[in-house]
Amino acid sequence: MKTENQKAWFFVLPVLLLVAFNALIPMMTVVNYSVQETFGDNIFFWQGLDWFQQILRSDRFHAALGRQFLFTFLILIIEIPLGIAIALSMPRKGFWVPVCLVLMALPMLIPWNVVGAMWNIFTLPDIGLLGYFLNHVLGINYDMTQDPLAAWVTIITMDVWHWTSLVVLLSYAGLVSIPDAYYQAAKIDGASNWSVFRFIQLPKMKTVLTIAILLRFMDSFNIYTEPFVLTGGGPGNSTTLLSIDLVKIALGQFDLGPAAAMSLIYFAITLLVSWLFYTVMTKDDQN
Amino acid sequence: MQKRTIVPIIYILFLMLPIYWLVAMSFKTTNEILSGFSLFPQTFTLENYKTIFTDPTWYWGYINSISYVTINTIISITVALPAAYAFSRYRFLGDKQLFFWLLTNRMAPAAVFALPFFQLYSAVELFDTYLAVALAHCLFNIPLSVWILEGFMGGIPKELDETAYVDGYSFPRFFATIFIPSIKAGVGVAAFFCFMFSWVELLLAKTLTAVAAKPIAATMTKTASSAGYELGLLAAAGTLTIIPGAIVIYFVRNYIAKGFAMGRV
Numbered sequence: 001m002k003t004e005n006q007k008a009w010f011f012v013l014p015v016l017l018l019v020a021f022n023a024l025i026p027m028m029t030v031v032n033y034s035v036q037e038t039f040g041d042n043i044f045f046w047q048g049l050d051w052f053q054q055i056l057r058s059d060r061f062h063a064a065l066g067r068q069f070l071f072t073f074l075i076l077i078i079e080i081p082l083g084i085a086i087a088l089s090m091p092r093k094g095f096w097v098p099v100c101l102v103l104m105a106l107p108m109l110i111p112w113n114v115v116g117a118m119w120n121i122f123t124l125p126d127i128g129l130l131g132y133f134l135n136h137v138l139g140i141n142y143d144m145t146q147d148p149l150a151a152w153v154t155i156i157t158m159d160v161w162h163w164t165s166l167v168v169l170l171s172y173a174g175l176v177s178i179p180d181a182y183y184q185a186a187k188i189d190g191a192s193n194w195s196v197f198r199f200i201q202l203p204k205m206k207t208v209l210t211i212a213i214l215l216r217f218m219d220s221f222n223i224y225t226e227p228f229v230l231t232g233g234g235p236g237n238s239t240t241l242l243s244i245d246l247v248k249i250a251l252g253q254f255d256l257g258p259a260a261a262m263s264l265i266y267f268a269i270t271l272l273v274s275w276l277f278y279t280v281m282t283k284d285d286q287n
Numbered sequence: 288m289q290k291r292t293i294v295p296i297i298y299i300l301f302l303m304l305p306i307y308w309l310v311a312m313s314f315k316t317t318n319e320i321l322s323g324f325s326l327f328p329q330t331f332t333l334e335n336y337k338t339i340f341t342d343p344t345w346y347w348g349y350i351n352s353i354s355y356v357t358i359n360t361i362i363s364i365t366v367a368l369p370a371a372y373a374f375s376r377y378r379f380l381g382d383k384q385l386f387f388w389l390l391t392n393r394m395a396p397a398a399v400f401a402l403p404f405f406q407l408y409s410a411v412e413l414f415d416t417y418l419a420v421a422l423a424h425c426l427f428n429i430p431l432s433v434w435i436l437e438g439f440m441g442g443i444p445k446e447l448d449e450t451a452y453v454d455g456y457s458f459p460r461f462f463a464t465i466f467i468p469s470i471k472a473g474v475g476v477a478a479f480f481c482f483m484f485s486w487v488e489l490l491l492a493k494t495l496t497a498v499a500a501k502p503i504a505a506t507m508t509k510t511a512s513s514a515g516y517e518l519g520l521l522a523a524a525g526t527l528t529i530i531p532g533a534i535v536i537y538f539v540r541n542y543i544a545k546g547f548a549m550g551r552v
Contacts, residue, residue: 003377012370012373015367018366022404022426085294091292100295106536109487110529114525118308121518122308126324168298229508256402266396267396271394
């Protein structure tokens with residue numbers, strides 16, 4: 001169907017140049033730092049792979065990586081089923097559809113640090129709506145700055161608030177593409193709601209769900225601004241996710257070598273896991 | 288059917304609660320906020336908004352943000368259109384690898400690039416300009432635009448191109464007057480996503496600016512720490528950052544669902 005044409009490269013060239021400028025040069029800088037040691041004044045010493053070994057062996061990195069995987073796992077396991085459930089219960093046509101979509105998409109269009117600040121104001125123990133409600137109406141002792149569990153519940157709730165709509169919109173887009181005839185056929189066959197979901201709706205949503213899971217994985221794994229503004233990584237280090245830790249090392253302590261090595265390991269893990277997700281989820285298509 | 292609609296209603300209420308609280312805060316005086324809990328503003332004030340609209344460090348933040356977001360959207364869409372056309376119509380050496388490589392840039396944590404970006408854009412003397420932030424955001428917006436536009440272009444039959452050539456159209460004329468109008472929904476959706484991701488990103492925008500091009504979000508962080516935590520002012524500034532997004536989303540409301548579905552993995 002597509003014709004072979006090497007001149008198509010000229011169409012791609014501007015994109016290639018712009019992205020390469022932004023991706024390759026900074027990446028080379030990172031690689032360069034990752035194998036050297038510096039004491040300032042632009043004097044560098046060859047360090048080999050020492051930084052990589054140091055990072056891979058350090059407890060601090062293991063702890064941040066563990067927290068990162070826990071965070072991503074929790075938000076995926078909440079947002080994906082919840083998003084599908086909401087998409088299933090949305091009306092298919094009518095006046096309310098665009099209203100729902102606009103309202104749902106709203107959280108995604110708020111700058112990330114405003115999201116953090118907003119949740120901070122929302123959860124302040126005595127003057128925030130949620131904080132006041134939990135502490136003074138329900139009588140639960142809730143203070144995010146003291147209790148690691150409360151901090152975790154808050155950042156998870158914030159992410160669910162922020163990004164579940166992405167899953168809803170994607171699933172919904174998959175659902176509205178199913179022709180009515182499929183449902184009529186299912187009705188004639190006397191299919192239960194579950195079978196309709198399992199054999200008609202889920203297969204039709206498969207492509208969009210793959211996109212949803214991949215996007216949610218990448219973005220949650222790279223999350224920085226929202227939890228940083230909300231908790232600053234604390235109390236203690238309990239919500240210090242990978243990006244927060246990385247920025248602490250790179251810009252806070254100015255340890256460029258270890259930070260660069262950590263960046264590369266971090267990027268490699270993101271690529272590897274994304275590739276695994278992608279391979280597993282599209283395996284059936286090839287067979 | 289009636290019972291089912293309760294789920295989206297509860298969900299939307301959950302989404303609106305923190306937003307309501309932000310807006311309510313923005314109409315309160317700092318005194319009222321700190322003196323205790325009140326569900327509605329007791330002493331309704333527009334003082335916070337007045338400060339933002341009269342103080343240049345505040346309102347320039349908005350102008351700066353909107354400027355680099357607009358430049359980024361224009362650059363991203365302009366270069367992504369021909370590239371997406373190439374990916375959707377032609378086979379060429381390394382096309383699949385290139386497409387995948389483009390997408391991997393969507394996976395790079397912004398934190399990884401913060402420092403090298405600072406050095407790169409200082410070296411080319413673009414530091415603290417709109418163009419620096421706009422170009423830096425191309426890193427993730429161009430791949431996304433190519434991805435979305437390619438999906439929309441795949442839905443246009445190739446016969447359209449061939450008919451135009453038979454009718455004597457040159458390629459640029461065909462592309463500008465026939466092809467782009469027929470995928471304008473796709474262009475709208477791609478522009479929406481470029482706007483969205485450039486508008487909400489802060490880490491790179493903050494790293495690449497100091498004074499002249501500082502985004503509104505960075506002004507907010509600085510105020511939060513220096514002005515002794517003026518919550519009302521912060522809430523008003525936050526509320527105003529929601530408005531541009533809300534306007535943009537209203538324009539593309541009928542295409543959003545479709546736009547999401549068209550991208551392919």
